[in-house]
Amino acid sequence: MLTLRNLTCGYGRTPVVHDVNLDVGTDQVVAVMGHNGAGKTTLLRAVVGLLPAMTGTIELDGRDLTRTPTHRRIAHGMAYVPQGQQCFAHLTAGENLRLVADGRKHGKTLIDEQLDRFPALRPLQNRQAGLLSGGQRQQLAIARALITEPRLLILDEPTEGIQPNVVAEIEAAIVDLARSGLSVLLVEQHLGFALQAAAQYAVLRSGRVASHGATGAGARERVREAMAI
């Protein structure tokens, strides 16, 4: 599915993420962990093309997307939910979804499917998205990503700063999506959920992969050790 080889990226001329190799298999959930500022968001931004790769390659199903603009990567099956519950604040919640459904076959059905997944969004269709709560905006962001019918869903700390009962809903949705055959690249600070949802993990430390492997027995200790400074 997704293959990163020797990926280095950063801001301006300063690399922040160095030489990352990472694979996300078909139907697989891979969790990326690491402290604040370790480079998790930077890595994801490079994967979707919002930051250029300085060196290395990004492949999706064997197709080299390293130099492909972001909107083309989305068309090839990536979807990205950025950190911080981002939405188009000046558009209504409904418009946030229609924006992505426009021009797709069965656009209405796609929106409906996501409203069934996140019923809380249904009555908020005409509300300006910038006025929604953090949890609602995050659900909106995930719904928006799923309307593009991705094969690989990339999530950056989807439950960060969200109240506990909504966290449970979002986590349930992620587990459900993974079961339904979607590949997921998940940046997650909560060890518990990351190890439970993912088959593979990688720990970033100062922009390098400090540890990676399967999430089975002993993984928790290896992650803890890799995170400790």
Add this chain to the structure above:
Amino acid sequence: MDLLVGQLFTGLSTGSILLLAALGLSLTFGQMGVINMAHGEFIMAGCYTAYVVQQIAGDAGVSLLIALPLGFAVGGAMGLVLEALLIRHLYHRPLDTLLVTFGVGLILQQVARDVFGAPAVNVSVPPALRGGVDLLGVTVPKTRLFIMGLAIVAVTAVALVLRFTPAGRRIRAVVGNRDLAETAGISSRAVDAGTFFIGSGLAGVAGVALTLIGSTSPTTGQSYLVDAFLVVVAGGLGRIKGAVVAAVALGATQAVFETYSTASLAKVGVFIVIVVFLQLRPQGLFTLRTRSLA
């Protein structure tokens, strides 16, 4: 009473001319943040489009009907070329954009001088729009009424497109958050080009309309540029509603000042009013209201 109605009308009329000139700019500058100093020359291109069409078609009414959409196409095409060749490479560099487009404006003026000559040319007004109508005891020129109507149609069309069409949603999305729009599968470059096409096309339409009330020379557009920028800034960047109110308010202010002084003093008066207003309310008349900054 008559004086009041007369002034009110003059204000509305001046306001609608300003609005037509500023509407395109409210997209390219207000929404996209591009300072296009050649916007006035796109207006000028619209004026000469009307002139050329009339030279070929002859009949003033028919040529006006042809010139309006053609002016849109000519202005839009010039905007597309400018965007693709220069502006696209200068996003986030406002000073460079200003200088480059200023240069392009001068070049376009020179081209107009070479092709059409420096002296002003006139486009004849269709018979149906000659003369005036009596409104509340005041005689109002039909050309002015036509321009008001055109301004209303153009503003409504732009507002409806932005609000209700997929293209309008994409424009608002890219303006709101470019990166997020890309991750929503939208080509922000294509949207930029499209927005610039529409904004520049509207300048062309304004130019065609202006030939009904004045003559055309290579510097015609330039004289509207500052006013147009003022309207957009005073109205609040990116707010069509703000541009409408600002244009009418500016038109009325100018009309009032002109009654008591001269045209150039009126300009000074308007300028002072705007400067004071922007001191009090730097964000313009209307602003976007949101909870998150995302």
